[in-house]
Amino acid sequence: MADQPQFLRDEKNSRLQVSRSDTSEATLQPLQLGERVRSLRLSQNLTLEEASKRTGLARSTLSKIENEQISPTFTAVSKLVHGLGIDLPQLFSQPSPGAQPSGRRDVTRRGEGKPHPTATYEHELLATNLTRKKMVPFVTRVRARRFEEFAEWVRHDGEEFLYVLSGTIWLYTEFYEPIEMQAGDSAYYDCTMGHALVSASPEDATVLWVTA
Incomplete structure (x- = not known):
C-alpha cells in the first residue's frame, strides 16, 4: 500500500499527542468486586447491618456479594452506589497503591x-x-x-x-x-x-x- 498522504499523517499525529506509559502502568489487575465492596463499606466504618439499611439490600445478599458468592445485578449495583454515597467508577476501579492526586x-x-x-x-x-x-x-x-x-x-x-x-x-x-x-x-x-x-x-x- 502506498505511503499515507500528508493530511492523513497529520491527522494521525494529532491523535497521538500523548506519551505512552510503560507496560507496567498499562497492565490492569483483575477486579475483585466483592473485595472492593467490602473495602468501601469498611472505609465508612459500616457493619453489614448498617450497610444493609443504607443500601436496601439484604444483609445476606451483601455478604454473598463481598464473598464473591454471587454477582450483583444492575439494580444491586445502583443500590450500592446510592447507599454508600459513591460514584459508579469508584465501585469498579481500585486506586493504585500509594497513588497521590496530581491536581491536574x-x-x-x-x-x-x-x-x-x-x-x-x-x-x-x-x-x-x-x-x-x-x-x-x-x-x-x-x-x-x-x-x-x-x-x-x-x-x-x-x-x-x-x-x-x-x-x-x-x-x-x-x-x-x-x-x-x-x-x-x-x-x-x-x-x-x-x-x-x-x-x-x-x-x-x-x-x-x-x-x-
Whole structure:
C-alpha cells in the first residue's frame, strides 16, 4: 500500500499527542468486586447491618456479594452506589497503591481549542495545555461527504470513543458494514481497524472524539 498522504499523517499525529506509559502502568489487575465492596463499606466504618439499611439490600445478599458468592445485578449495583454515597467508577476501579492526586486540570472554553483542519475533517483539539495525557479529546466538524474522499483508511494505535453532537454521519469501519449515526449516538472501537466518517446531513456533522 502506498505511503499515507500528508493530511492523513497529520491527522494521525494529532491523535497521538500523548506519551505512552510503560507496560507496567498499562497492565490492569483483575477486579475483585466483592473485595472492593467490602473495602468501601469498611472505609465508612459500616457493619453489614448498617450497610444493609443504607443500601436496601439484604444483609445476606451483601455478604454473598463481598464473598464473591454471587454477582450483583444492575439494580444491586445502583443500590450500592446510592447507599454508600459513591460514584459508579469508584465501585469498579481500585486506586493504585500509594497513588497521590496530581491536581491536574485544564479547561477549554467554547471555541478556544487548537484548530487542526484536514482535507476531510476540521478538528478542534481540547485540553492542549496538558502533556502526557492518557486521553486525547477533540471535537470535529466532518467535512467529507463521500468515503471516496479518503485516500485510504485512517488507522492508528489505541482505542477511540465517538459521540455524535449534531447532524448525521456514516461511520465506516474496516470489518463492519457502514452504519448511520445521529446526534446522541456513540461508538467505541479499536483504532488499528481502519475507520472514517462522512457527513450524511445537509450541514456538516459535529462529533466528539476521545482517543486513548
